[in-house]
Amino acid sequence: MIEAWTADEMRAAEKPLLDAGVPLMDRAARALARTVLGDIARRRPAAGMPRRRVAGSLGSDGLPGEGRVRPARRAGTRAPARGAAALLLVGAGNNGGDALFAGAHLAREGVRVTAVLVASEVHAAGLAALRAARAEVIERSELRVPAVVARAEAADAVVDGLTGAGSRGALRPPAGGIVRALADVRAAAEAAGTPWPWVVAVDVPSGIGVDDGAVPGPVLPADRTVAFGAYKPGLLLPPAAPLAGSVTVTDVGLGSLQGPQFAGTLRLEDDDVAAVLRAPGPRDHKYTRGVVGVVAGTEKFPGAGVLAAAGAVRAGAGLVRALGPVPVTSQILSRHPEAVTVGGRVQSWVLGPGIPSDGSDAGQDRRVYGALAAVTGVLDAEVTGGVVPAVIDAGAMAMLEHRLPEIAVLTPHAGELATLMSGLGHEVTRADVEAEPVRWARAAHRATGATVLLKGAVTVVVGSGATYAQADAPAWLATAGAGDVLAGILGTLLASRAADVLADHALTSRVAAAAVVVHGRAAALASGGGPVTASDVADAVPRVIARILGGDHA
Numbered sequence: 001m002i003e004a005w006t007a008d009e010m011r012a013a014e015k016p017l018l019d020a021g022v023p024l025m026d027r028a029a030r031a032l033a034r035t036v037l038g039d040i041a042r043r044r045p046a047a048g049m050p051r052r053r054v055a056g057s058l059g060s061d062g063l064p065g066e067g068r069v070r071p072a073r074r075a076g077t078r079a080p081a082r083g084a085a086a087l088l089l090v091g092a093g094n095n096g097g098d099a100l101f102a103g104a105h106l107a108r109e110g111v112r113v114t115a116v117l118v119a120s121e122v123h124a125a126g127l128a129a130l131r132a133a134r135a136e137v138i139e140r141s142e143l144r145v146p147a148v149v150a151r152a153e154a155a156d157a158v159v160d161g162l163t164g165a166g167s168r169g170a171l172r173p174p175a176g177g178i179v180r181a182l183a184d185v186r187a188a189a190e191a192a193g194t195p196w197p198w199v200v201a202v203d204v205p206s207g208i209g210v211d212d213g214a215v216p217g218p219v220l221p222a223d224r225t226v227a228f229g230a231y232k233p234g235l236l237l238p239p240a241a242p243l244a245g246s247v248t249v250t251d252v253g254l255g256s257l258q259g260p261q262f263a264g265t266l267r268l269e270d271d272d273v274a275a276v277l278r279a280p281g282p283r284d285h286k287y288t289r290g291v292v293g294v295v296a297g298t299e300k301f302p303g304a305g306v307l308a309a310a311g312a313v314r315a316g317a318g319l320v321r322a323l324g325p326v327p328v329t330s331q332i333l334s335r336h337p338e339a340v341t342v343g344g345r346v347q348s349w350v351l352g353p354g355i356p357s358d359g360s361d362a363g364q365d366r367r368v369y370g371a372l373a374a375v376t377g378v379l380d381a382e383v384t385g386g387v388v389p390a391v392i393d394a395g396a397m398a399m400l401e402h403r404l405p406e407i408a409v410l411t412p413h414a415g416e417l418a419t420l421m422s423g424l425g426h427e428v429t430r431a432d433v434e435a436e437p438v439r440w441a442r443a444a445h446r447a448t449g450a451t452v453l454l455k456g457a458v459t460v461v462v463g464s465g466a467t468y469a470q471a472d473a474p475a476w477l478a479t480a481g482a483g484d485v486l487a488g489i490l491g492t493l494l495a496s497r498a499a500d501v502l503a504d505h506a507l508t509s510r511v512a513a514a515a516v517v518v519h520g521r522a523a524a525l526a527s528g529g530g531p532v533t534a535s536d537v538a539d540a541v542p543r544v545i546a547r548i549l550g551g552d553h554a
């Protein structure tokens, strides 16, 4: 489990250590320097190898044709970092202090270090250490954006120490202008396939919302972030999370926060998913393993019914009841003969995939309304068979008439969440949701009572407890029908855990996050780096579950 700590939690945790004289900044800076040195060494050509010329790129002398290449990684070749160039971007706070002390270590290792002071006052001891190591310093009064950009282009690594846990809002000038210029040049280099230095963010990429993952202004995307003590929420949450690159957490001795009441930001790892999955025991039979009722697909869109059923079947449901018009159920049966198409008791519902919100299939709408009555408990348990958890997807999200319990999981993407919230009287657009996904997912949870699973490159799941942020899927998963498969997988996990989530509704979000992991891993396995269909994703689910349960996390 990855747990993220807010800026306040970090401060509270570090205070007793700092009071006791624990040299946190020294530990942080050493770890940062080690990581930068390792990265530079890995990325440089082995000593004595000629620098390759890269067509179309500008060299450090500004002439075309010579550039640093991203050399292919070759096992066993770890060239030293001596002679490499590093540019430090240094802000006013301790984040800049980390960068300065790390810069001093780098300089002592033979790296040519230039520190750009973006504030008139920076960490004094850090600056003294850097000067003592004979690094070059560009003062704030000498700052010229084009010159900083040229220095960055000539460097092997850029270390972003502008702001950290003390960051507030969009980066102000001159930091904002420098970062915008660097981010533009980096984007242009990436588009053209030309080299660009390795960017290491200190603690967080400067300018992100540390606690909420917002991106209120310019941010230089990092290749790596060296986080001190713990992840920060902004390293896990969209839209900021992808700007962090790969995250390395350095243990500075802060310990762990998480307890049963933890209501912060979490990311499940495979071990946590294994704890949610329920492998059948010798006494289990199909009814104890969980029966999933699927109301998905219409005559016009039968595929969604097939895919939702596929997700449920492949995730290991004891039984799938697929309900709908004959053109839908016959297709489901032809693909999944193990499903049944008659009603009866279920332990969870999957409602809505492939059902339009225009009321064009009265029969499916009626089935959805009936199931929703079982989920909300508005109808007597004698009629409905009792309250059960549910996945409420696509068209079913337009059929909500009553407040939902947390055991109901809404599964919108950003556009659907905007529609849902607009229907509830909030003025919000898809772009608003994309800019602040967690804020709107939380608003939707408050407004509906349901657990909200907001789909995206980073999927967030919000209930009454922790917020889960999962980034397990390759971008190839953005394909038609993928959401239907997820709904089916989640239906099965909820059915297998029905008794637990009914006893503790707050568990629903963790089960939902586990389904997101299974879905993402299945997509990665099926994709193998190439295109993937929703059917392929469903087919890969049994192998992924076997790997997760078997502790094989490769």
Ligand SMILES: NC(=O)C1=CN([C@@H]2O[C@H](COP(=O)(O)OP(=O)(O)OC[C@H]3O[C@@H](n4cnc5c(N)ncnc54)[C@H](O)[C@@H]3O)[C@@H](O)[C@H]2O)[C@@H](O)CC1
Pocket (backbone or CB within 6 Å): 010, 011, 014, 024, 025, 028, 091, 092, 093, 094, 095, 096, 097, 098, 162, 163, 164, 165, 166, 167, 168, 169, 170, 171, 172, 173, 175, 202, 203, 204, 228, 229, 252, 254
């Ligand atoms: N918590 C820990 O255990 C450790 C924390 N350390 C470092 O300390 C950092 C936090 O230090 P600080 O509290 O000094 O915070 P920052 O280093 O984020 O600096 C805050 C200062 O940056 C400026 N600033 C804030 N928002 C800005 C904006 N939008 N545009 C321009 N300037 C802005 C302000 O002058 C503010 O005083 C962490 O991120 C980490 O790098 C490490 O040194 C040691 C270990």
Ligand SMILES: [K+]
Pocket (backbone or CB within 6 Å): 095, 160, 161, 162, 163, 164, 201, 202, 203, 204, 205, 206
């Ligand atoms: K930073």
